[in-house]
Structures are given as structure tokens and as C-alpha cells.
Amino acid sequence: MHEVFGPGGFLEKCIVAGFDRSTVSSDYEYRPAQLEMAELVHDAFESHHHAIVEAGTGTGKTLAYLLPAICSGRRVVISTATKSLQEQLYQKDIPFLQKHFAPNLKVAVMKGRANFLCISKLNQMADQGLLKGMEELDAFRQIKDWAKLTETGDRAELTFLPDDSELWGKLDARRDTCTGKNCPSFNPCFVTGMHQRAQEADLIIVNHHLFFADLALKQDDFGSILPEYSAVVFDEAHEMEDVASDYFGRQISNFRFEELARDADQTLRLLHLGTPSLLRKTQRIRERSRGFFELFPPRDGRFSFLRNEREAFLEQNREAYDALATSLKSTETEFAALTAKPEELTRIARRSFELRQELSFLFESNERNFVYWYERRNKGVFLTATPIDVSQILRERLFEQFDTVILTSATLTVGGRFDYIRHRLGIDHAKDRALPAEFDYPKQALLYLPRKMPDVRDAGFPAKAADEIVQLLELTHGRAFCLFTSYSQMNDLFERVRSRVSFPVLLQGTAPRSALLERFKNTEAAVLFATASFWQGVDVPGEQLSCVIVDRLPFAVPSDPIVAARVRALQEDGRNPFAELQVPQAVLSLKQGFGRLIRAKTDRGVLALLDTRLQRMPYGKIFLESLPRYGVTHELADVARFLGVNGASGRPGAKSASPS
Ligand code: SF4
Known part of the structure; x- marks a missing residue:
């Protein structure tokens, strides 16, 4: 590490030689804290232990963990807080490292499936005329043209598309609507491509949301998203508790019922199975969920929903609750009774079943480590059960499963100590170090x-x-x-x-x-x-x-x-x-x-x-x-x-x- 990060080391020489000013800051200079961090991380990879490093802005922490990760020869997952930080790593730091240190380094970026285009939906939509208005038609044409050229199918390339695009919601590659290996577009599928690249990669760059979604799936034995890996680096590690809490919790919302009804309708129509009786079933889900969620008080905000409050709610609204559950159940039964059982409908029936289970968990369970609450925000009502303490979950699922987990961020210590982050995340054994500031x-x-x-x-x-x-x-x-x-x-x-x-x-x-x-x-x-x-x-x-x-x-x-x-x-x-x-x-x-x-x-x-x-x-x-x-x-x-x-x-x- 000294030869690279030390005074007169390789990084400084890169700058003296005048190349790569675009990738490494042109005012690069030897930074003792960066060298120290690289040595700490290198040591953690070599000795197979966890490490927590607080490194302020200006330390150059990205290279200080990427290079030791590469040198380890292990498959390492790098988890950042946001998708834009993933892009930054992939477009700025990785090319530099590939050029000067590891020409054969294989790197994959993984994001949630909703970021990718579903080729199958794109083809179906082109045939079916399910588009609304000129604007949507125009956006659809642009997406179609882009689909022929893009290598990744990642919506981040579609700069004209608004964040909350309704059209994208009909075209994305969400698991809910994917038929997997039965899909005729499985091989050229962008999600398949992403998984293949990850299978072959030395470094996999994810965001915390995807990382914890994967960890939670593994917990429920529902398979996994990430391939096997042997170590993890969390950048912006101060955000881990919040994100982990979201993914180890349960949540339903009026939107999920609406989406289920919408996807069921769309699938029935595409498969030419949209009989009046079946479409009435999906309409019933829509109506009953609207009626049910309207029963929550109209004020915006987050409110606890303790056991006695949930019991009182059910006592008053038992009929609406049962009617909602029944509408799901009878749709599942009707789908099961069809002679033809296309994979698409089987998946919708499974989603309906999961929704029913979650509804019942949120109203009828009383897990000690969960807080039950609801939120009204804009047009949404969200019912949630969040783990009160994720430390035990992370201890068992993360820190005891992997021998090298690195946490870094500019904000991990309180009063110079790491006790808080250790307690909240369940890290019992780790070396820690707060590096001196680079700024005056x-x-x-x-x-x-x-x-x-x-x-x-x-x-x-x-x-x-x-x-x-x-x-x-x-x-x-x-x-x-x-x-x-x-x-x-x-x-x-x-x-x-x-x-x-x-x-x-x-x-x-x-x-x-x-x-x-x-x-x-x-x-x-x-x-x-x-x-x-x-x-x-x-x-x-x-x-x-x-x-x-x-x-x-x-x-x-x-x-x-x-x-x-x-x-x-x-x-x-x-x-x-x-x-x-x-x-x-x-x-x-x-x-x-x-x-x-x-x-x-x-x-x-x-x-x-x-x-x-x-x-x-x-x-x-x-x-x-x-x-x-x-x-x-x-x-x-x-x-x-x-x-x-x-x-x-x-x-x-x-x-x-x-x-x-
Ligand atoms: S495999 Fe799934 S996500 Fe990929 S194109 Fe087919 S249906 Fe869409």
C-alpha cells in the first residue's frame, strides 16, 4: 500500500507524469490518512477481520478501500448509499484502477430490477396499444429506439424520463411480473445480463438497498440477488441501520393493491383471458382496497399502530378487512381454476397470496422486536412493521456469516468513540480507527x-x-x-x-x-x-x-x-x-x-x-x-x-x- 499511496508513490507519480487528471484529482498529493486507511483495509482483508474506519471528506477513501479489495483476490461487494455514488465509482475510479493496476479486473454494477427495461413488456406493449396519449406514445418511441442501442437497459441512461414516470412503471423488469426462464427474451434480457456480469466479476458495486434486499431474501429462503461473495465494503456506512430496518420489516400500501390489480388486468388482456368474470375480480380488489385504506384517518404523518389500536381498528372494520382478503383469495382461486395456467398468472396469484399474508401479519401478529405503524403521505397509506433493533439480525446474517466486513463513512464516531455504531449494528469484533482530518x-x-x-x-x-x-x-x-x-x-x-x-x-x-x-x-x-x-x-x-x-x-x-x-x-x-x-x-x-x-x-x-x-x-x-x-x-x-x-x-x- 505504501508503494501506491505513500509519498512519491504510484498515485503521485501518475500526476507528475501528467496523465489521468480526469480520473484522479489533478491536485492529488500524498495524504497520510489515505495511506493509513489503505493499510487498515488491506490488513482486514489479509487477516480476515472486520474494520470500521471513519474518514473525513478529502481523505480519498474510495481508492483506499478499492485497491486493497482488488489486491485481496477475493470477490468483494462494494455497497454505497445511492445509485449516483455507484455510477461515480464505476465511471471514475474503476477505469483508473483498470488502466494502471488491474487491467483484467472485472467489475459489475448491480441495481434493483425496477431500474431495467423488460424486453418482453416492451414487445407486448408495442403490439397491444396500451399507451395513453401523445406524450406517452412519444416517450415510448424514444424508449424503443434506445432499447436497440443500450447495452445495459438501465433507465439512468434515459435522461428525459421523469423519476415518477408512469410509463416506466409499465415497462420495468420488476420481479413481480417476470416469468424468468420461461420468458422468450430471457437470454437477451438486461437483468439476465446484469446477473451474468456479476457472476464473473471480481468486484460487484451495489447500493445499500439492493444489498439488504438480498440479505433479507436469503433470510426468507427466497433465493438471492447477488452471487456468492466473500467480503463487503460499506461506504456511507452510517446509513446501514435505516436501510436494513426497511428491508427486514414488512410493508403493504394501497399502491401495492392497485399495482396488483393493474398488472392482473394487463396480463389477462395480453393473454386474451380477460373474461368479464375475471376482470370483475380484479376490479373488486381495486374497489375493496380503496374502501379499506380510506378507513385510516385522513391526516398526513407517521403514527404508531400498537396492538390494542390494531385490535380496535379490526373490531370496527372487520367487514372491510375480510372483504379485502376475500377479494384476493377468490382471484387466486379463479386463476387456479383456469385450464391454461400461464406463468404470468401464476406469478400474479403468488403476489396476491403474499399480500394476503402480509396483511394478516400486519394486523394479527405481535412480534416483540417489531414496531407497527402507519403513514399517510400524499395519496398513499403505508402499513409497516419495522424491526426495533436490527443488531441481532445483522450480527447473525452479516457479521457472523462473512469474515471481512469494512465500514467507512465521515460520520461514525460520537465523542471519538465507535460504541454507538457497534451497538446499533451488532458488530462485536472489529478493529476501528478514526483518521485525522485532511482539512485545516x-x-x-x-x-x-x-x-x-x-x-x-x-x-x-x-x-x-x-x-x-x-x-x-x-x-x-x-x-x-x-x-x-x-x-x-x-x-x-x-x-x-x-x-x-x-x-x-x-x-x-x-x-x-x-x-x-x-x-x-x-x-x-x-x-x-x-x-x-x-x-x-x-x-x-x-x-x-x-x-x-x-x-x-x-x-x-x-x-x-x-x-x-x-x-x-x-x-x-x-x-x-x-x-x-x-x-x-x-x-x-x-x-x-x-x-x-x-x-x-x-x-x-x-x-x-x-x-x-x-x-x-x-x-x-x-x-x-x-x-x-x-x-x-x-x-x-x-x-x-x-x-x-x-x-x-x-x-x-x-x-x-x-x-x-
Ligand atoms: S426475463 Fe423477465 S425481466 Fe427479462 S425480459 Fe423476460 S420477463 Fe422481462
């Missing part, structure tokens, strides 16, 4: 902590917070993210601030996330008001983002059903949920949020936290100990000096963020 935080960032703010729960807080935000924006000349922990706080402060500043002010929810981010990057002096989804995974290097303002410490909402259940479970165990769960969770969120500001060695800017609990409460110390060592001030005048406003220049008398 005391010089690059100033943390402003105003002293004279009311408590965040005080009625006067929003007005005072608006004053502070306006003053900060004037000093930074916009170019800021204002991050909130709830939509209501975001909307309230947005209304209070927008008419008082002259900068373009953007609001989350007014456009898709990626479009809003692009607008922020391309609009001079823009300010963005946003909530959770902008706290992480957002990269705006340079002056365009010069200030991050956080209104309050990002504690998870205590009334949220999952948070409440996790708190209760710890209390019942005689533990301290505030210290062991709520504070660490908020610390990691704050580290993520503030982490948006400094993305490169040349970045400079101001962070502001308007919540004085950080200064007043004993737990504030843990937050300060966990953050990088920013300069700290309580005075706006220092912020002005730091930014060189009004003729002031240079850095203020900033001090280290470590508590005195």
Missing part, C-alpha cells in the same frame, strides 16, 4: 454559536432565529444552506426571512431535489431552505456554498413511531435511551449537516447553530467533542471579520472548538 478546519471554517437566543421551545425563538438568519445571509451574501429538522419549521422560517433579503431564496419541495440543487449551484448568491434530505449526500464545493445554518440540534422527533419504540425498548432494558440513542443520533446528523460546508482544501465558510442547548446543556459537550475542530465564536463581528466583510480581513481570533 480551524482555518477553513468558523462555527458561530449566538449566546442570546431563546430556547428553541420558546415561542419567541422563530422570530429571533429569523433575525439571526437575515444577518448571517447579509454577511455571507447569500450562498447558504438553512437546514431544519421539520417541514413546519422550515416553512415558518422561510416565510419570515424571504421578504427581508434580496437573494434568491429556494425552498425544498418546490422542485425535485436534484433540480433544486442544480438551481442552487447555478444561481448567484442563492439560499436554500431545506430539511432532512439535504443534510447528507449533497456536494457543493467552492464559494457557492459559504454558509450552513442549522436552527436546532437535529434530535429525531420523539413521537415518531420508530424512535418512540426504540426509546421504549432501551428503557425496558434498563438503559439510558437519551445518552445511548438520541444524543448519538443527533450528533451524527449534525456532523453530516455541517459536513456540507467544507468539501475541498480551498473551501472556507461559516457554520451557525442557533440552538443554545449546545452551550447550556451538559450533553452539548459531546456534540462539540464530536465535531471537527472548527474555529468558534459567539459574535457576529467575528463572522464579518472571518469573511472579510466591511474592509475586515483575515481570520478572527477564532479558537479551537474543543471545550475548555
Whole structure:
């Protein structure tokens, strides 16, 4: 590793030789933390143990885990948080490694099936005229042309297609509607191709969703998605608990019933089996599910659905519940009675059976490790059972099954320790290391902590917070993210601030996330008001983002059903949920949020936290100990000096963020 990452090593030589500036940052230089990380990961692969590495932005952690993974000679799964991070790895880092280190390296990218085109559906749809309107017809023609050229069939190549395209929903390669080996297009199928590439690959790049979907399938003995592998690297590992919780839980929604009815109708018509009696059956599923889901209270939000609440619901609505289950059952029976039993209908009947089982699980089971809850969001009602604690599941299914699992992220430690992530994920044995920062935080960032703010729960807080935000924006000349922990706080402060500043002010929810981010990057002096989804995974290097303002410490909402259940479970165990769960969770969120500001060695800017609990409460110390060592001030005048406003220049008398 030293020969590659060390001073004067291969990576530095690549740059001196002047090649590959497009793939490796042109200002590449030897980074001790990167070398250390590569050695730690290499050691884990060689000695077959788990490792947890906290590596801040700028460490160059991708190469520091990819190269040891390649050197191990083992088949390694690399799991990233998002599809765009998968693309980044595949298009930027992998070609560099193939060119200079491992010309024969075979790499496969795997994504969920819904990302790929189903050739069979495309052909059927071309014949059947199931398209609605000119717009859909036009999009369909473009997809058809693209299908002749694409090698992957991955919808990411269809840049014109909106995220929520209804047409794509009719064409994607979801398992639900796939006839597998019986399909005439099985060989040229894009999903078959993806699996074949993965079978032959040394590295398989997935996202956490696909990884845990696979692990959950293995648990239920429903086969698997990924081929055999011997080690895993999780990048952005701080997201593992949330994603694992989703995949080891159960969920049904009104959409799933609608989709089942839609797919059943479409299949019956395509197979020329759409008799009035069968179509009435699918119509009945649709009507009964609509009636059933309307029984849930109309307000949006997430609500617990405890055992007694579910029992009371069933007592009141038993008829609608039974009618829904019966509509599924009788469709299955009717399909089974057909003389011809095409594979497509057998699959639909199986989906119907699974839906019935899940419905009954969600209403009639009472598993101790599950929290039952429902959510109403836009036009959807989602009934969910989520594991309260995934640590035992992951211990058994992941950490005891594989001898080398590497976790890395910029936000894993709380107060310099890995206890929280270890407990939450069930990692009993692993080497861990928090690497030193690559950035000069005391010089690059100033943390402003105003002293004279009311408590965040005080009625006067929003007005005072608006004053502070306006003053900060004037000093930074916009170019800021204002991050909130709830939509209501975001909307309230947005209304209070927008008419008082002259900068373009953007609001989350007014456009898709990626479009809003692009607008922020391309609009001079823009300010963005946003909530959770902008706290992480957002990269705006340079002056365009010069200030991050956080209104309050990002504690998870205590009334949220999952948070409440996790708190209760710890209390019942005689533990301290505030210290062991709520504070660490908020610390990691704050580290993520503030982490948006400094993305490169040349970045400079101001962070502001308007919540004085950080200064007043004993737990504030843990937050300060966990953050990088920013300069700290309580005075706006220092912020002005730091930014060189009004003729002031240079850095203020900033001090280290470590508590005195
Ligand atoms: S194998 Fe399945 S996903 Fe592939 S083309 Fe056939 S039906 Fe579609």
C-alpha cells in the first residue's frame, strides 16, 4: 500500500507524469490518512477481520478501500448509499484502477430490477396499444429506439424520463411480473445480463438497498440477488441501520393493491383471458382496497399502530378487512381454476397470496422486536412493521456469516468513540480507527454559536432565529444552506426571512431535489431552505456554498413511531435511551449537516447553530467533542471579520472548538 499511496508513490507519480487528471484529482498529493486507511483495509482483508474506519471528506477513501479489495483476490461487494455514488465509482475510479493496476479486473454494477427495461413488456406493449396519449406514445418511441442501442437497459441512461414516470412503471423488469426462464427474451434480457456480469466479476458495486434486499431474501429462503461473495465494503456506512430496518420489516400500501390489480388486468388482456368474470375480480380488489385504506384517518404523518389500536381498528372494520382478503383469495382461486395456467398468472396469484399474508401479519401478529405503524403521505397509506433493533439480525446474517466486513463513512464516531455504531449494528469484533482530518478546519471554517437566543421551545425563538438568519445571509451574501429538522419549521422560517433579503431564496419541495440543487449551484448568491434530505449526500464545493445554518440540534422527533419504540425498548432494558440513542443520533446528523460546508482544501465558510442547548446543556459537550475542530465564536463581528466583510480581513481570533 505504501508503494501506491505513500509519498512519491504510484498515485503521485501518475500526476507528475501528467496523465489521468480526469480520473484522479489533478491536485492529488500524498495524504497520510489515505495511506493509513489503505493499510487498515488491506490488513482486514489479509487477516480476515472486520474494520470500521471513519474518514473525513478529502481523505480519498474510495481508492483506499478499492485497491486493497482488488489486491485481496477475493470477490468483494462494494455497497454505497445511492445509485449516483455507484455510477461515480464505476465511471471514475474503476477505469483508473483498470488502466494502471488491474487491467483484467472485472467489475459489475448491480441495481434493483425496477431500474431495467423488460424486453418482453416492451414487445407486448408495442403490439397491444396500451399507451395513453401523445406524450406517452412519444416517450415510448424514444424508449424503443434506445432499447436497440443500450447495452445495459438501465433507465439512468434515459435522461428525459421523469423519476415518477408512469410509463416506466409499465415497462420495468420488476420481479413481480417476470416469468424468468420461461420468458422468450430471457437470454437477451438486461437483468439476465446484469446477473451474468456479476457472476464473473471480481468486484460487484451495489447500493445499500439492493444489498439488504438480498440479505433479507436469503433470510426468507427466497433465493438471492447477488452471487456468492466473500467480503463487503460499506461506504456511507452510517446509513446501514435505516436501510436494513426497511428491508427486514414488512410493508403493504394501497399502491401495492392497485399495482396488483393493474398488472392482473394487463396480463389477462395480453393473454386474451380477460373474461368479464375475471376482470370483475380484479376490479373488486381495486374497489375493496380503496374502501379499506380510506378507513385510516385522513391526516398526513407517521403514527404508531400498537396492538390494542390494531385490535380496535379490526373490531370496527372487520367487514372491510375480510372483504379485502376475500377479494384476493377468490382471484387466486379463479386463476387456479383456469385450464391454461400461464406463468404470468401464476406469478400474479403468488403476489396476491403474499399480500394476503402480509396483511394478516400486519394486523394479527405481535412480534416483540417489531414496531407497527402507519403513514399517510400524499395519496398513499403505508402499513409497516419495522424491526426495533436490527443488531441481532445483522450480527447473525452479516457479521457472523462473512469474515471481512469494512465500514467507512465521515460520520461514525460520537465523542471519538465507535460504541454507538457497534451497538446499533451488532458488530462485536472489529478493529476501528478514526483518521485525522485532511482539512485545516480551524482555518477553513468558523462555527458561530449566538449566546442570546431563546430556547428553541420558546415561542419567541422563530422570530429571533429569523433575525439571526437575515444577518448571517447579509454577511455571507447569500450562498447558504438553512437546514431544519421539520417541514413546519422550515416553512415558518422561510416565510419570515424571504421578504427581508434580496437573494434568491429556494425552498425544498418546490422542485425535485436534484433540480433544486442544480438551481442552487447555478444561481448567484442563492439560499436554500431545506430539511432532512439535504443534510447528507449533497456536494457543493467552492464559494457557492459559504454558509450552513442549522436552527436546532437535529434530535429525531420523539413521537415518531420508530424512535418512540426504540426509546421504549432501551428503557425496558434498563438503559439510558437519551445518552445511548438520541444524543448519538443527533450528533451524527449534525456532523453530516455541517459536513456540507467544507468539501475541498480551498473551501472556507461559516457554520451557525442557533440552538443554545449546545452551550447550556451538559450533553452539548459531546456534540462539540464530536465535531471537527472548527474555529468558534459567539459574535457576529467575528463572522464579518472571518469573511472579510466591511474592509475586515483575515481570520478572527477564532479558537479551537474543543471545550475548555
Ligand atoms: S426475463 Fe423477465 S425481466 Fe427479462 S425480459 Fe423476460 S420477463 Fe422481462
